[in-house]
Amino acid sequence: MSLSQRVHARDFLRIFLTRNAHNGSKRPIPLPPPFSTLESAQETASAREWISEFRALDIPKAAVHLSFSRSSGPGGQNVNKVNTKVTLKCPIHEDWIPLWAKPELKRSPYYVSSSQAVQIVSTVHRSQSQNIDECLAKFHALLIEASSSAIKNEPSEAQKKRVEDLMRADGAKRRAEKSHRSSIKASRKRPPE
Template sequence: MLAKLWKTAWRCRGAAGASLRRAHTASDDELRAARTWLAQLTAETIPRSICAVSFSRSSGPGGQNVNKVNSKATIKVPMSALLPLVPKILHPSIRSSRYYAENSQALVIQADDSRKQSQNLNACFDKLTSMIAEAGRAAVPGETSPEQKKKVQKLQKAANEARIRMKKAHSNKKSSRKGRSDE
């Protein structure tokens, strides 16, 4: 019974491992390039010229300033302009962002934290940069250290040896039953 449970667990673990391997279809070179790109990502990495900028009246408290001044900044970044600038591995994460507008196929980011247009515009670009960085952290796995690789190999070897020991014990148990003759 224990061997059957163990075998089932082994199969399930193997299937899960296979699906995890399929999830990371990017090559090592693509991952390395994405890590380098993300390390160099700043607010200036994405050119402001690809964004449509608009200003509108802010909501909330602020009195006469809120009623008269268009201080709320909104940027609209078309995906067709953004995706060529970003590593391909980040595309699904960016499309699943809360800023993504399906109808317009664009990222729409707003900021009305400040009373000044320029500060709100900079806040929008900061939000865009941090969203792309967050997508990178979610999509690009970190590099595995040599120590971690050795540890994984050691654990895999131990698991394989335990599996072989169980198989041999099961085989011995079965073969000992065959030798008996019921008289």
Template sequence: MLRTRLRLPRPPPSSIQRYSHYKPLPTPPNLSIIETPEDSQKARSWISQFKQSPIPRKSVELSFSASSGPGGQHVNRTNSKATLRCSLDSGWIPPWAKQTLSKSPQYVASTASLLITSSFSRSQLQNVNDCLSKLHDLILSAASSTLKNETPVEQKKHVAKLEDIAKQRRRKEKSHRSDLKRSRGKASGGAWD
């Protein structure tokens, strides 16, 4: 009895992409420095899109090695430690965050890239996901660190009101002190002479 396997035709590449669970990463605006409120708005828009987008494995360079630590003989036999390398020249990394990223401990100057490792799990896949999560958090914090938070209008009004009250109090204290000194300087009827 001869067994044959039924082979189905492969779907075209376009339908594979359509059903992929990873969306392409958002392209950041070409801003090297954030100066105007419009620049801040563009950067905030990119950050909100990036928060929703996981970093796909194909966007980074991954390598694996033997991990150390607990796990028994399994650790010595498998390459479960994940090492992720991501070039700072990648198009999806915002230009305004590159200076902050270049000062981070994960930055490797010789290759102008970020190097992130993970060996917290015995599973290679979990370590890869941990590396991708660390990279995502690192880029988000670097992109957000250069943004200045906008002060709400109510808070601006409240601060201005407090400043006016402080000025009035200071003027009142100065005039009181001035009156006190002026009253000391005048000699009345029974003065010391």
């Protein structure tokens, strides 16, 4: 796939997600910066900006695959008649999932390696729509956590100075303890006869 085809595919996805947004939201999911790892400060800043923009949005139903089935367990006749169990599946190779978050998503308990997708199931509520909302909310939180875990926070100058002072104090304390032990050992020695 050429670069122009990828750009066209991204534009199509953005338009598609805008038209089919969840909960009436007309804002599309922002496409993440194309970094597989966050090495520079600029890449980290771009990733933080994407996360803050993504945090304010809902994941549209059209961006994931939803399937429905009957829930199991107690609940009377409603369980046997209504498809309230919701299973959300989303391949991790979607354009709107950050590249730097994919290793963390693969370590998630929701990751299914045979289909290379995240799968989330909800049977908590008696309503199918509430279970859909719960699955989407769990997936949203999982994506935020996975994309945030790769970001390394740089210490401030005050924190660096504090660490240096603590290391200097620790070294001085260790030297004082060593000299004290040395003087105790020296006092135990017998003078030569």
